[in-house]
Amino acid sequence: MSNLKVAEKVRSSTRSKEKIREQNERIILIAAEKVFAKHGLKGATTKQIADMAKLPKSNIHYYFHTKLNLYRCVLESILVDWMKAADTFNTFDEPREAFRYYVGAKMDLSRVRPFGSKVWANEIISGAPEMEAVLSSRLKKWVDTCVGSINTWVELKKIINVGDAHTLLYMIWATTQHYADFEYQVKILNNGKRLTDAEFEEKKQQVIDLVLRSVGLNP
Amino acid sequence: MSNLKVAEKVRSSTRSKEKIREQNERIILIAAEKVFAKHGLKGATTKQIADMAKLPKSNIHYYFHTKLNLYRCVLESILVDWMKAADTFNTFDEPREAFRYYVGAKMDLSRVRPFGSKVWANEIISGAPEMEAVLSSRLKKWVDTCVGSINTWVELKKIINVGDAHTLLYMIWATTQHYADFEYQVKILNNGKRLTDAEFEEKKQQVIDLVLRSVGLNP
DNA sequence: AAAATATTTGACTACTTGGTCAGGTTATAA
DNA sequence: TTATAACCTGACCAAGTAGTCAAATATTTT
Structure with a gap:
């Protein structure tokens, strides 16, 4: 043999x-x-x-x-992970905990699955030709729920009035996904060295604090 | 004839x-x-x-x-606009005004030149093969200056201690560029309608306020 | 006006691409 | 063991691709 x-x-x-x-x-x-x-x-x-x-x-x-079918499968598999992180947001009554855990979960995803985030970013940048249906149904629904929660917290004076809750949500998405989508830029501006796990944890905490303060909460 | x-x-x-x-x-x-x-x-x-x-x-x-040369020219032309907006940051002594104008300028750029922002995003996402040199020289230099300003404001107790100033800078970039790079997603989540000029101005103000509060400034 | 220079463009080529397919091998069920 | 189904893959092809080129036209210079 x-x-x-x-x-x-x-x-x-x-x-x-x-x-x-x-x-x-x-x-x-x-x-x-x-x-x-x-x-x-x-x-x-x-x-x-x-x-x-x-x-x-x-x-x-x-x-x-086909390549297109494979591409769709990749997107679908990313969405599953994202939705899991998203669900954490609506399991908390207090805004402080909700933001803390959601932002943390998004940061973790950016760390462990940066390529998935990049594929998603590419898809949206190029006009979301394959994901439009998912965005306007599944994602829209989730966003509406989130916006509802945030508005309730505003009414209860638990957080400051941020105007349109979407703006806040976009800030959270953009900031957390930045560490995945723009990781090469982050690396270059970190003197060419990839963030260590410890450094990343530090950034995560800072991002959480920035978000909390932005809605008037003391971290 | x-x-x-x-x-x-x-x-x-x-x-x-x-x-x-x-x-x-x-x-x-x-x-x-x-x-x-x-x-x-x-x-x-x-x-x-x-x-x-x-x-x-x-x-x-x-x-x-060649296509590659044309691509480089496009990137270069975008950088010129970005650097102009970037320069506004260092022309203010007070953090409130610096952040207000810089975030505003970045938002305006996302509005008037969304395609440029998308090309840039694509370039970074795919590993910045053509822009690495620019990033680690010109951009790095500018960022270092910015980080210096922010740290000085922290020392002077003009803003809250945000830890690493890069984190704050990334939040500003990510959030403002989101309105260009992810405009299709923003549109879909705005019930399929592109943001009007008035709506965009509103968002711009909200983003500015979020950023100011995140560093402990009262808008 | 003539010469020199700059612009325009259809036709062409060498090369890459997504996708097919036939004929093989391996795993599993009977 | 044998039959059937699942898996594997080199060879192939039609459709694009970036880039070239020469001949025609337009513009500027002399």
Whole structure:
């Protein structure tokens, strides 16, 4: 038995523990997220994704058929994570805790899944051609709920009147996602060194404090 | 004399007032900014840019030689505007006025030149391959000055201690540029209607107030 | 007016791209 | 073991792509 065959045997026996399809789809999705983040939908090539996934190009098409379909799957998978973080916002009655946890969760997501955030940013920047439906239904609904909470807190004088609650929400999104989408710029302005975990935790706390003060809460 | 010839005569006599090259380069730069904003460097095609500029493709290459060179020219032209807005920051001694004017200027830029902001965002998201040099020299220098001003205000107790001044700067950039880069999302969440000039002015004021409060200043 | 220079553009090319497909191998069910 | 289904992949192709070029036209200079 050749070395190659041995390698294959080991590889396949490892893989059969979980469905082959499942594992390969995951590998491809992760690779695709990186490539789409860097080059966008049009700029990314299936060859690049294949190379990143260390699979032949045909294999990508076998599992996802078209580049557009793969792209949609990547977006969908990001949305799942985002919605989980979003849900934390509405589980708190007190604004201080709600903002603290939501901003914290968004910052954590920017840290652990920066490529996903970049793909999303690219999609919106290019006019949200694939995500318009999701934005105007699922996201809109969630935003309306949030705006409701914030307005209630304003009425109860728990926070300062910020005018349109959307403005506050956008500030939170923009600021937290900045650490993912613009991480290269952040790195360059940090003397070329990526933020360490400790530094990032520090920034996270500072962002939380900025947000809290912006709505009149003492951190 | 045919109508076509008459049209050409009028066109050329109009154009000869200013250098033909100057005018065509401007037309192409504007078209390229839109196309690069939508599709990024790799995704944009010279054909799309040509169509947008209503010129034959060869003409694009005649004036800018390569797509990459045209892209660099677009980035450079954006930077000029950004630096102008940036300079306003250091012309004020009082933090209240500095933040008010700088945030206002950044918001105005997002309103009048959203495509430029998107091209820039795309560039940074994809790793700033063309702008790294500019970021680590010109921008870094400006940021260092800003950070110095902010730290001085903290020492003089004019604003609250925000920890790392970069965090505050990033919040301002992210929040103001959000209205350019994510304008499609903003539109969708505004019930599909683009913000009117009046609405935008309102948002601008709210953003300014949020920023001022975040550093402990009463707007 | 003639010469020199600058602009315009259709036709072309070498190369890349997303996607197909046939013929193979591997895993699983009977 | 055998049959069936799932997976794998090199070779291929039609449709685009950035960039070239030469010939035509327009503009400026002399």
